[in-house]
Amino acid sequence: MNKDSKSNILIIDQLTAGFGKSEIVKKISMQVTEKEITALIGPSGCGKSTFLRCLNRLHEETPDAWVHGKVNLNNKNIYEKGTDPVFVRSQIGMVFQKPNPFPSMSIYDNVAAGLTIRGIKKKTYIAEAVERSLIQAALWTEVKDKLKSAGTSLSGGQQQRLCIARALAISPPVILMDEPTSALDPISTAKIEELLHQLKKEVTIVIVTHNMQQAARVSDQTAFFLLGELIEMDSTKKFFTNPKDPRSENYITGRFG
Amino acid sequence: MKSPYNLTEQSFNRKLKNKFMKFIFAFLTVLALIPLFIIFLHVIKSGINAINYDFITQLPAPAGQPGGGIANAILGSITMVALAAIIAVPLGVLGGTYLSEYKGGKLSSVFRFVVDLMTSIPSIIVGLYIYSVIVLPMKGFSAYAGALALALLMFPIVVKSTEEILKLLPTNIREAGLALGIPRWRVIVSIILRGSVPGITTGVLLAIARVSGETAPLLFTAFGNQFWANSLNQPTSSLTVQIYTYAISPFQEWHEQAWGAAFILLLTIFIFNLVARWLLLRNKNEYM
Numbered sequence A: 001m002n003k004d005s006k007s008n009i010l011i012i013d014q015l016t017a018g019f020g021k022s023e024i025v026k027k028i029s030m031q032v033t034e035k036e037i038t039a040l041i042g043p044s045g046c047g048k049s050t051f052l053r054c055l056n057r058l059h060e061e062t063p064d065a066w067v068h069g070k071v072n073l074n075n076k077n078i079y080e081k082g083t084d085p086v087f088v089r090s091q092i093g094m095v096f097q098k099p100n101p102f103p104s105m106s107i108y109d110n111v112a113a114g115l116t117i118r119g120i121k122k123k124t125y126i127a128e129a130v131e132r133s134l135i136q137a138a139l140w141t142e143v144k145d146k147l148k149s150a151g152t153s154l155s156g157g158q159q160q161r162l163c164i165a166r167a168l169a170i171s172p173p174v175i176l177m178d179e180p181t182s183a184l185d186p187i188s189t190a191k192i193e194e195l196l197h198q199l200k201k202e203v204t205i206v207i208v209t210h211n212m213q214q215a216a217r218v219s220d221q222t223a224f225f226l227l228g229e230l231i232e233m234d235s236t237k238k239f240f241t242n243p244k245d246p247r248s249e250n251y252i253t254g255r256f257g
Numbered sequence B: 001m002k003s004p005y006n007l008t009e010q011s012f013n014r015k016l017k018n019k020f021m022k023f024i025f026a027f028l029t030v031l032a033l034i035p036l037f038i039i040f041l042h043v044i045k046s047g048i049n050a051i052n053y054d055f056i057t058q059l060p061a062p063a064g065q066p067g068g069g070i071a072n073a074i075l076g077s078i079t080m081v082a083l084a085a086i087i088a089v090p091l092g093v094l095g096g097t098y099l100s101e102y103k104g105g106k107l108s109s110v111f112r113f114v115v116d117l118m119t120s121i122p123s124i125i126v127g128l129y130i131y132s133v134i135v136l137p138m139k140g141f142s143a144y145a146g147a148l149a150l151a152l153l154m155f156p157i158v159v160k161s162t163e164e165i166l167k168l169l170p171t172n173i174r175e176a177g178l179a180l181g182i183p184r185w186r187v188i189v190s191i192i193l194r195g196s197v198p199g200i201t202t203g204v205l206l207a208i209a210r211v212s213g214e215t216a217p218l219l220f221t222a223f224g225n226q227f228w229a230n231s232l233n234q235p236t237s238s239l240t241v242q243i244y245t246y247a248i249s250p251f252q253e254w255h256e257q258a259w260g261a262a263f264i265l266l267l268t269i270f271i272f273n274l275v276a277r278w279l280l281l282r283n284k285n286e287y288m
Helices: A048-054 A085-091 A107-116 A123-136 A156-169 A186-199 A212-218 A236-241 A246-252 B007-050 B053-057 B071-101 B106-120 B123-138 B143-168 B171-179 B184-195 B197-212 B239-247 B252-282
Strands: A008-019 A022-033 A037-041 A065-073 A092-095 A174-178 A204-208 A221-226 A229-235
Touching (some): A008 A048, A008 A204, A022 A229, A048 A174, A048 A204, A085 A092, A123 A156, A156 A174, A156 A186, A156 B171, A186 A204, A186 A212, A221 A236, A221 A246, A229 A236, A236 A246, B071 B184, B071 B239, B071 B252, B106 B143, B143 B197, B171 B184, B184 B197, B197 B252
Parallel strands (some): A037 A204
Antiparallel strands (some): A008 A022, A008 A065, A221 A229
């Protein structure tokens, strides 16, 4: 598809972030295109996870954390004074490294949590949202007969898809994924990668991954981070076949990282 | 020369050592359990004969007369422990939640220190304190005062157990809640606390079991009563104080009844502990 027909849903401008005295993310600017998958890659400790957590203002929940710079979601800075982080997070969902279904909640309640806990009462609306999200997360056929069982009773890969469904239920335009398959076996990983291809028709995805092959398989854009800086960002195809920066080339050819 | 890698011999030695250590540990465990079993057996043997229908439904008989029961003490204990739980459990759960979920602040470290101190206050001092601030001004022993003393002992236990249970939930559960656009307080109430109900209940049951056996704080707060207490504002009998009174009396019948009361108390505490354990085991897979 022609890139110009899509707009940039997220525009990040000079984002710097860290904890206490240490600076983890250094003046990063990038654009995230709507309904595409943007992969953030780089060695451990390069700041890609911290950067991701700045995009839905989750970073600031950690003690000592600080952020400067702008993140525009549909041309509105989410760090503008008076913007409620709770609202920001309802627009930008997140899936974590380890599957984390809510304890003592059924599969149904887990998916519905984002709606019910925020006070939505209409039962038919909730039931529809739960079914739609579970279908989107490719979990519906596996769980439709046991929606009342505990979310924690599912396998690891199913739990992760449950968490994706939970994030989808509140219909955020953007979903952030922080190494969503690093705790999963290859078959579960393949299922989630396949799922990402389906999801990008409806949502914008920013995914942090340790696994370069995964970035190459699933993403449209790839951004390479090193020591808190954005080294290079390009279309995935260009980045992996013809990287501009020698450091990118060293990384993808496995010379470090 | 013998090879240093004689596998059969090595593995034989290793197995022997393994068996020996296993035996030592098992032996020490049994050794540690022996006093517990001796106490159990002794209480059962001495107490079981006193147990009959009258014993749990009748008022105490006058001194020196046979028969009678400890119904008022059973009811008194239930009333005061229940009242103490009503006061201490909500406050304790709130306090524990505060310690676990808002740990950064200065206030929380002060609060944690105070709670730790409270856990180690001797129970007789809690009794004395309530005596001076409640019993003296109100000019009388009462179930209220007794319950308040028990509540003071229960509160830090509930705080600590709630804090420990909530800490078992990984941080990313809280973050998952926040990432759904749920305000922090709702994450705590609807996800963290709700998900920890079995664990918190276990802590509460253990706290109840613990204060059910307290005598000192009731001695000069609820005092004791040979009859039914007509209201919460009167001296009230309890199992533990009744055991104390009967045990130091010169009457043979009362001694037997003290053992009977001890049997009932021990059985109750035992059941509370069992239920608490069962609850925790049943929900084990939630805490990983």
